[in-house]
Amino acid sequence: MSRARIDARFARLRAEGRAGFVTYIMAGDPDPETALAILEGLPAAGADLIEVGFPFSDPLAEGPPIQRAAQRALGRGMTLQKTLDLVAAFRRKDAETPVILMGYANPLETPGYVAFARAAAEAGVDGLIVVDIPPEEADPLADALDAEDLSLIRLATPTTDDRRLPVVVRRTSGFVYYVSVAGVTGVKEADAGAVAPNVERVRAASGLPVAVGFGVRTEERAAEVARIADAVVVGSALVDEVADALAANEDVTGRVLTKVAALAKSVRTARTPSRGA
Amino acid sequence: MNKIAPLNDYTAYPDRSGRFGDYGGRYVPETLMPLVHELEAAFRAAIADPAFRGELDGYLTHYVGRPSPLYFAERLTRKFGGAKVYLKREELNHTGAHKINNCMGQILLAMRMGKTRIIAETGAGQHGVATATVCARFGLPCVVYMGAVDVERQKPNVFRMNLLGAKVEAVTSGSSTLKDAMNEALRDWVTNVHDTYYLIGSAAGPHPYPEMVREFQAVMGREAREQILQVEGRLPDAVVACVGGGSNAIGMFHPFLNDEGVRLIGVEASGDGMDTERHAAAINGGRPGVLHGNRTYLIQDPVGQITEAHSISAGLDYPGIGPEHAFLHDVGRAEYLTCTDREALDAFQLCAELEGIIPALETSHALARLPEICAELGPEGIIVVNLSGRGDKDVNTVAQALGRSI
Ligand SMILES: Cc1ncc(COP(=O)(O)O)c(C=O)c1O
Numbered sequence: 205m206s207r208a209r210i211d212a213r214f215a216r217l218r219a220e221g222r223a224g225f226v227t228y229i230m231a232g233d234p235d236p237e238t239a240l241a242i243l244e245g246l247p248a249a250g251a252d253l254i255e256v257g258f259p260f261s262d263p264l265a266e267g268p269p270i271q272r273a274a275q276r277a278l279g280r281g282m283t284l285q286k287t288l289d290l291v292a293a294f295r296r297k298d299a300e301t302p303v304i305l306m307g308y309a310n311p312l313e314t315p316g317y318v319a320f321a322r323a324a325a326e327a328g329v330d331g332l333i334v335v336d337i338p339p340e341e342a343d344p345l346a347d348a349l350d351a352e353d354l355s356l357i358r359l360a361t362p363t364t365d366d367r368r369l370p371v372v373v374r375r376t377s378g379f380v381y382y383v384s385v386a387g388v389t390g391v392k393e394a395d396a397g398a399v400a401p402n403v404e405r406v407r408a409a410s411g412l413p414v415a416v417g418f419g420v421r422t423e424e425r426a427a428e429v430a431r432i433a434d435a436v437v438v439g440s441a442l443v444d445e446v447a448d449a450l451a452a453n454e455d456v457t458g459r460v461l462t463k464v465a466a467l468a469k470s471v472r473t474a475r476t477p478s479r480g481a
Numbered sequence: 482m483n484k485i486a487p488l489n490d491y492t493a494y495p496d497r498s499g500r501f502g503d504y505g506g507r508y509v510p511e512t513l514m515p516l517v518h519e520l521e522a523a524f525r526a527a528i529a530d531p532a533f534r535g536e537l538d539g540y541l542t543h544y545v546g547r548p549s550p551l552y553f554a555e556r557l558t559r560k561f562g563g564a565k566v567y568l569k570r571e572e573l574n575h576t577g578a579h580k581i582n583n584c585m586g587q588i589l590l591a592m593r594m595g596k597t598r599i600i601a602e603t604g605a606g607q608h609g610v611a612t613a614t615v616c617a618r619f620g621l622p623c624v625v626y627m628g629a630v631d632v633e634r635q636k637p638n639v640f641r642m643n644l645l646g647a648k649v650e651a652v653t654s655g656s657s658t659l660k661d662a663m664n665e666a667l668r669d670w671v672t673n674v675h676d677t678y679y680l681i682g683s684a685a686g687p688h689p690y691p692e693m694v695r696e697f698q699a700v701m702g703r704e705a706r707e708q709i710l711q712v713e714g715r716l717p718d719a720v721v722a723c724v725g726g727g728s729n730a731i732g733m734f735h736p737f738l739n740d741e742g743v744r745l746i747g748v749e750a751s752g753d754g755m756d757t758e759r760h761a762a763a764i765n766g767g768r769p770g771v772l773h774g775n776r777t778y779l780i781q782d783p784v785g786q787i788t789e790a791h792s793i794s795a796g797l798d799y800p801g802i803g804p805e806h807a808f809l810h811d812v813g814r815a816e817y818l819t820c821t822d823r824e825a826l827d828a829f830q831l832c833a834e835l836e837g838i839i840p841a842l843e844t845s846h847a848l849a850r851l852p853e854i855c856a857e858l859g860p861e862g863i864i865v866v867n868l869s870g871r872g873d874k875d876v877n878t879v880a881q882a883l884g885r886s887i
Contacts, residue, residue, distance in 0.1 A: 259786075260785075260786065261655065261786040261787045261788075262655065262660065262661075262664050262772060262773075262787050263664075264510070264664045264667045264668060264671075264773070265510045265512075265668070265671060267668075268654075271654055278786060283784045284784060284785070285784070308771075309508055309770075309771040310770045310771045310772060310779070310781070310785045310786075310787070311784060311785035311786070312785070313769070313770045313771060313785055314770075314783070314784055314785040335510050336508045336509060336510060336771065336774075337508060338507060338508070338509060338510070338511050338514045339511075339514075340498065340506075340507055340514070341506050341507060341508055358511075359510070359511040360511065361510075361511045361512040362512070362674075363511075363512050363513075363514075363515045363516065363674055364511060364514075364515065365515065368514070368515055372511065383511070383512065386512050386671065386672060386673075386674045386675075387512075387671055387672040388668045388671060388672060391672070392672070
């Protein structure tokens with residue numbers, strides 16, 4: 205079921221001739237109830253795929269926005285198990301939108317990969333991105349995910365050269381996540397011109413759709429990337445909306461979903477002029 | 482008679498994928514993987530190159546001041562009334578701790594690799610000072626990440642780093658101590674992949690760091706082994722060292738690993754005590770997990786969030802331990818004891834009063850376990866302790882803990 209959900213979504217996007225919009229939110233941010241409300245609102249606001257971060261105390265590839273989101277979530281008692289509960293609640297209302305969990309290795313170590321994979325599949329998770337498990341360390345995790353038909357989504361980066369690329373795309377499925385900048389999340393901005401040839405390279409090596417993220421914050425940038433990639437990922441900019449809404453004492457869900465809708469619109473229409481649709 | 486090869490060759494680790502049994506590995510973001518591979522290749526080429534070795538040895542002799550003496554601590558021995566205590570005097574190195582052995586090796590490697598900017602993390606500031614020192618010596622810009630809490634409690638070292646031309650970045654994320662400094666240094670490295678060399682200060686981090694730092698620190702154990710054979714005509718019964726990330730301990734232990742009669746004893750910081758949550762004892766109070774690029778013992782909560790370590794000594798205030806120690810613990814080749822803040826403070830004062838040596842608070846943890854070990858081994862026994870650093874940096878902390886003002 206799970207891989208099928210991701211594959212079906214990309215097939216539909218291809219048929220529609222447009223890039224997909226992938227939104228990242230942190231489970232439990234700013235609190236479990238609001239996070240569920242945001243999650244449930246994402247598909248209608250224009251999210252084609254959803255990444256749900258499970259918080260970790262030491263997120264070494266995150267910039268300040270997602271670091272703070274993780275702290276907020278941990279402060280509200282969010283855990284990996286509660287993240288799965290969140291996805292399960294979402295699944296009761298949405299059977300089609302792929303959900304990919306994203307986070308770090310250590311919280312997965314406690315249940316163990318096999319038990320985690322089983323619980324994730326049961327909750328309706330479709331894939332997993334683990335930032336600090338590179339291909340060299342991934343076999344035990346890949347075995348566990350394979351057994352449940354879950355995708356292990358790999359990251360390719362500006363430092364992944366042609367020699368290394370085959371290592372990176374081995375045992376991957378669903379799509380490949382191209383990290384558009386060398387850096388942490390939410391700090392540098394992607395340069396679509398520099399990203400384009402890399403997207404081609406990764407697509408050719410993997411035979412899979414390529415989603416681009418890490419440096420996309422604005423509608424303008426999202427549109428640029430949507431012209432060259434199969435999907436555009438936005439994370440820090442959404443997480444910042446949570447923080448800003450909290451600071452301004454505004455409705456968090458409304459503010460995040462408004463931002464999602466605006467970004468989704470620019471992703472959905474990015475290719476329209478050239479395609480003459 | 483032929484010498485029988487030891488049943489276990491403990492020196493055969495890490496394996497090619499950087500594993501010490503179940504521990505170690507390379508758990509870093511993909512952006513860093515090519516760099517980690519490049520570093521490993523450069524490290525292997527360097528240590529196989531006699532010119533590199535010759536250059537390093539030259540600096541260790543003339544700049545660091547090696548070999549460091551192995552000193553018979555007569556009055557401590559008498560006080561404990563058991564085994565003879567020898568101190569490996571790493572506090573006499575330039576900059577006052579063992580940390581510079583590793584920094585000298587890595588800075589020469591960084592230059593060989595053509596890197597032009599150095600970053601480091603530091604807890605007590607000893608590794609930061611040692612890094613700033615070698616960067617000054619070779620004219621490379623240096624940024625040192627240090628937890629804001631540690632900046633406060635190790636002020637003299639912050640000033641020293643500034644004098645040496647390094648930029649000290651106070652880290653306020655997480656618990657604002659060593660683990661957070663390491664997160665921030667890794668974030669810098671991911672961001673500045675083209676020119677930056679990350680000079681890790683302990684036998685931790687992703688492969689090849691645990692092996693590389695061990696290699697550069699093993700000069701201590703090799704010297705100590707030779708020195709004790711010279712003065713005593715035999716190997717010691719025990720080698721003792723404090724363990725933060727584990728570099729001073731593994732550097733001393735490694736040359737003795739296959740001497741199975743030599744007990745290897747590491748001492749972890751137990752802060753307020755192992756019956757509290759305020760400690761920094763990864764092996765005694767943690768369980769295996771993944772942090773900072775390797776699988777090892779970690780202090781963590783029941784769902785895998787890393788918890789704050791606590792120790793009066795900033796250099797031991799870390800929730801993990803180098804992966805080789807995790808391995809040596811599991812296979813039973815080394816033992817890991819603990820020492821509280823209070824015991825360390827007592828040992829700090831005792832060593833100053835009896836030997837005229839003010840040890841680092843980190844080192845004091847190793848000294849604090851000597852009474853029991855000396856008694857256990859008895860007067861025929863011989864112990865070598867790594868006097869890993871001097872305690873000048875700690876006088877403010879100690880005065881405060883003792884309720885005195887200076
Ligand atoms: C004097 C001294 N000893 C020991 C340590 C602990 O580090 P390691 O366990 O890597 O030797 C430090 C760390 O700052 C130190 O300064």
